[in-house]
Amino acid sequence: MPRGNGEYRKASLTLQRVNEMLEEQSRRIAHAVHDEAGQLLAAVFIRLDQAARELPPSCGTCFQEIKEMLELIELQLREISHDLRPAVLDDLGLAPALQCLTERVSQRSGLVISLTCSVPKRLPPHVETTLYRIVQESLTNVARHANASQVEIRFSHEGDLVRGSIRDNGVGFDLNEVLARKGTRGLGLVGIRERLESVGGTLSCHSQPGRGTELIINIPSGITNGDWLTACG
Numbered sequence: 001m002p003r004g005n006g007e008y009r010k011a012s013l014t015l016q017r018v019n020e021m022l023e024e025q026s027r028r029i030a031h032a033v034h035d036e037a038g039q040l041l042a043a044v045f046i047r048l049d050q051a052a053r054e055l056p057p058s059c060g061t062c063f064q065e066i067k068e069m070l071e072l073i074e075l076q077l078r079e080i081s082h083d084l085r086p087a088v089l090d091d092l093g094l095a096p097a098l099q100c101l102t103e104r105v106s107q108r109s110g111l112v113i114s115l116t117c118s119v120p121k122r123l124p125p126h127v128e129t130t131l132y133r134i135v136q137e138s139l140t141n142v143a144r145h146a147n148a149s150q151v152e153i154r155f156s157h158e159g160d161l162v163r164g165s166i167r168d169n170g171v172g173f174d175l176n177e178v179l180a181r182k183g184t185r186g187l188g189l190v191g192i193r194e195r196l197e198s199v200g201g202t203l204s205c206h207s208q209p210g211r212g213t214e215l216i217i218n219i220p221s222g223i224t225n226g227d228w229l230t231a232c233g
Ligand SMILES: Nc1ncnc2c1ncn2[C@@H]1O[C@H](COP(=O)(O)OP(=O)(O)OP(=O)(O)O)[C@@H](O)[C@H]1O
Pocket: 141, 142, 144, 145, 146, 168, 170, 171, 172, 173, 178, 185, 186, 187, 188, 189, 190, 213
């Protein structure tokens, strides 16, 4: 049923608020995982070293193995806290946060990812968060579904819009077939579109089997004057 303008605006605002609440929750959990669990692990490492000195050398291998497993847990906790809410996004802005994200995804997946991000150094928080989450979900999709080797990500600031493109050279897909899926439909693409619409943005998805996928994003930047600094070229 078509909705009136006022009703649509109300729904968009509600969605925007829900997203902000979820981000705040993610931020809190990310800090708890990173700071609290991280400090506890640091204390465990110190006690382990003390114990290793007091026990016979024959226990050395076993202690070393325990240390290596704990180091792996530490690494995984760091990854989880970064995925939940990267501090760099709040502290330094979109371009450095995307740089870190693409490096981590590249390491994990083997994808070659190029990033060009010519946007103001700082954008309003809801714009930075929206764009970061979109790239995060798009890269997850590429790694999971595309069988691609390369991804190109571009963001630019034109007038009062940020324009973005995320393009892979993978297997592509039939958008109509995906939209017609019943029951098992994923939430990623729908989530991207809803996130964008809630802040006045738009998404178009271009994909064909065998010809890769490109997502094109437009979002009001919230910055209208020309007085801004380019973050990275
Ligand atoms: N870059 C891509 N390359 C190939 N296929 C893709 C790509 N992105 C999405 N798809 C296809 O579109 C479908 C829908 O993607 P979407 O992100 O909405 O859901 P999902 O990834 O299957 O599940 P979810 O995101 O909820 O975990 C995917 O199942 C996949 O078939």
